[in-house]
Amino acid sequence: MKKGPKLIIKNLSLSFEESIIRKISLDVNEGEIVSIIGPSGCGKSTLFNVISGILKQDDGVIKIDGLEEKQRQGKFGYMFQEPLLFPWLKVLDNIMLGFEIKGLEKNQVKIEALDLLKKFNLFEYSNFYPNNLSGGMKQKVALLRTIAFNSNILLLDEPFGSLDAITRSSLHLYLLEIWKKLKLSIIFTTHDIREAIFLSDRVYVLSKKPANVADCIKINLPRPRKIADLTSPKFVEMEKKLMSLL
Amino acid sequence: MKQHIFPILFGFLVLLTWQFSVSFFHIEQWILPSPIQIIDSFWQSRSLIFFHLVPTIFEASIGLIGAIFISIFIAILMERSQVMKKIIYPFLIISQTIPFIILAPLLTLWFGFGLLPKIIIIALVCFFPITINLFDGFQGVDPSILRLLNSMGANQKQIFRLVKWPASLPAFFSGLRIAAAYSILGAVVSEWMGADRGLGILLIRSTKSYLTDRVFAVIGIITILSIVSVLIVEIIARLSIPWHFNKLRVKS
Numbered sequence: 001m002k003k004g005p006k007l008i009i010k011n012l013s014l015s016f017e018e019s020i021i022r023k024i025s026l027d028v029n030e031g032e033i034v035s036i037i038g039p040s041g042c043g044k045s046t047l048f049n050v051i052s053g054i055l056k057q058d059d060g061v062i063k064i065d066g067l068e069e070k071q072r073q074g075k076f077g078y079m080f081q082e083p084l085l086f087p088w089l090k091v092l093d094n095i096m097l098g099f100e101i102k103g104l105e106k107n108q109v110k111i112e113a114l115d116l117l118k119k120f121n122l123f124e125y126s127n128f129y130p131n132n133l134s135g136g137m138k139q140k141v142a143l144l145r146t147i148a149f150n151s152n153i154l155l156l157d158e159p160f161g162s163l164d165a166i167t168r169s170s171l172h173l174y175l176l177e178i179w180k181k182l183k184l185s186i187i188f189t190t191h192d193i194r195e196a197i198f199l200s201d202r203v204y205v206l207s208k209k210p211a212n213v214a215d216c217i218k219i220n221l222p223r224p225r226k227i228a229d230l231t232s233p234k235f236v237e238m239e240k241k242l243m244s245l246l
Numbered sequence: 247m248k249q250h251i252f253p254i255l256f257g258f259l260v261l262l263t264w265q266f267s268v269s270f271f272h273i274e275q276w277i278l279p280s281p282i283q284i285i286d287s288f289w290q291s292r293s294l295i296f297f298h299l300v301p302t303i304f305e306a307s308i309g310l311i312g313a314i315f316i317s318i319f320i321a322i323l324m325e326r327s328q329v330m331k332k333i334i335y336p337f338l339i340i341s342q343t344i345p346f347i348i349l350a351p352l353l354t355l356w357f358g359f360g361l362l363p364k365i366i367i368i369a370l371v372c373f374f375p376i377t378i379n380l381f382d383g384f385q386g387v388d389p390s391i392l393r394l395l396n397s398m399g400a401n402q403k404q405i406f407r408l409v410k411w412p413a414s415l416p417a418f419f420s421g422l423r424i425a426a427a428y429s430i431l432g433a434v435v436s437e438w439m440g441a442d443r444g445l446g447i448l449l450i451r452s453t454k455s456y457l458t459d460r461v462f463a464v465i466g467i468i469t470i471l472s473i474v475s476v477l478i479v480e481i482i483a484r485l486s487i488p489w490h491f492n493k494l495r496v497k498s
């Protein structure tokens with residue numbers, strides 16, 4: 001029997017003074033990476049705030065594993081557009097944050113956090129304060145903190161937006177490695193078409209504000225993805241197609 | 247070290263000029279003693295000064311510690327309850343404009359010459375900068391961080407413990423630094439109202455006896471005491487919020 005999607009969003013709407021999100025429907029299958037691209041200010045971050053439960057939708061339904069969820073705080077690993085690491089906590093303690101909020105036992109939490117740092121090559125930075133890390137490092141730590149929240153659905157809001165091209169490309173591979181090892185379902189937003197194609201199984205294209213799904217493109221590149229894919233004819237073709245949609 | 251050399255040199259020059267002017271113009275000792283006479287007087291009356299130093303330090307410390315506890319309590323109260331904030335905050339701002347020192351005679355009237363009125367004065371003087379800084383610290387927490395905790399499903403208690411409190415510590419210590427200097431000032435002035443021991447009373451007695459060199463010596467000790475108390479706060483701050491200081495270093 002085929003399993004239903006991990007996350008279903010149906011006819012989601014939200015307005016402040018004006019309509020920001022209008023009847024967005026999308027879904028994410030288990031183990032899938034889905035990206036959302038759209039013009040700046042169209043409502044991507046707002047959409048994530050609604051999905052994560054920080055904002056309440058005016059209308060629409062959100063289902064996780066087929067069940068409607070009204071109280072969604074704590075159900076997703078949500079990484080904000082800014083890294084938002086706590087400057088008063090060392091890297092290790094920043095990563096333990098999610099566990100701590102869930103009220104897990106401190107020693108066990110530490111073991112898990114250290115394990116995560118080891119697994120994803122940040123162990124030697126455990127005792128650094130965030131202010132002593134480079135931008136790319138901060139982003140890695142923020143990513144691990146999101147993962148340490150132990151949710152198998154991640155919402156990543158422009159996770160690599162503020163980074164230079166080289167760091168960004170290394171972090172793409174980093175994310176793919178994490179995704180594969182931990183079998184996660186991921187939705188992320190980006191302005192970068194190439195990033196969207198390189199990482200995702202499907203790309204949702206949003207319209208200008210009020211945000212609405214303009215199109216959804218399936219990316220038929222084989223996995224595991226490699227840097228060389230970026231220049232393959234298939235990739236370029238998809239890039240052209242998405243360009244025309246924006 | 248290099249940036250300290252000029253002020254030190256300048257200070258030395260001032261002392262030297264002072265020393266020579268006093269002997270050159272034959273200024274009477276009871277008007278302006280020379281630096282050497284002041285140091286000499288300090289050495290002569292060192293046990294007397296020490297005798298009076300102890301209660302001043304004691305009063306200042308108790309008053310300051312009391313102020314810290316009250317401030318933390320009030321700031322948290324205002325942070326937790328909007329109603330409390332609306333009631334207390336205006337008074338806090340108005341109270342800033344009252345120099346609490348002027349209440350000293352009144353408190354002496356009510357509580358006599360003992361320890362209590364002095365500690366109350368000191369606590370009143372120190373209370374404001376700590377409370378207001380701490381509360382502003384609570385209010386100034388990055389709203390995105392609060393949203394992040396909200397998305398994780400954190401409760402109010404966790405938000406306070408994990409974010410609001412640590413994020414406000416730098417502001418708390420800025421308030422404490424000011425309060426520490428005020429505590430010495432408060433102790434000295436409250437002793438003027440009446441006491442049998444304390445640097446404030448030694449200062450008054452020395453003035454009345456025209457022992458100007460000792461007046462200067464006591465003023466010097468009070469100044470040093472203020473500086474030391476601020477330094478102690480600074481050291482505690484550096485130990486307890488190292489992350490705040492290494493941020494400053496990276497920036498500059």
Ligand SMILES: Nc1ncnc2c1ncn2[C@@H]1O[C@H](COP(=O)(O)OP(=O)(O)OP(=O)(O)O)[C@@H](O)[C@H]1O
Nearest residue numbers: 016017020039040041042043044045046047081209
């Ligand atoms: N709390 C709010 N009240 C009113 N309007 C808001 C609020 N939050 C966001 N908006 C508006 O909603 C719109 C969408 O903002 P949002 O941050 O979601 O866009 P975005 O797609 O994430 O932009 P970017 O790509 O620049 O990150 C903007 O026009 C913004 O002004």
Ligand SMILES: [Mg+2]
Nearest residue numbers: 044045046081
């Ligand atoms: Mg955004």
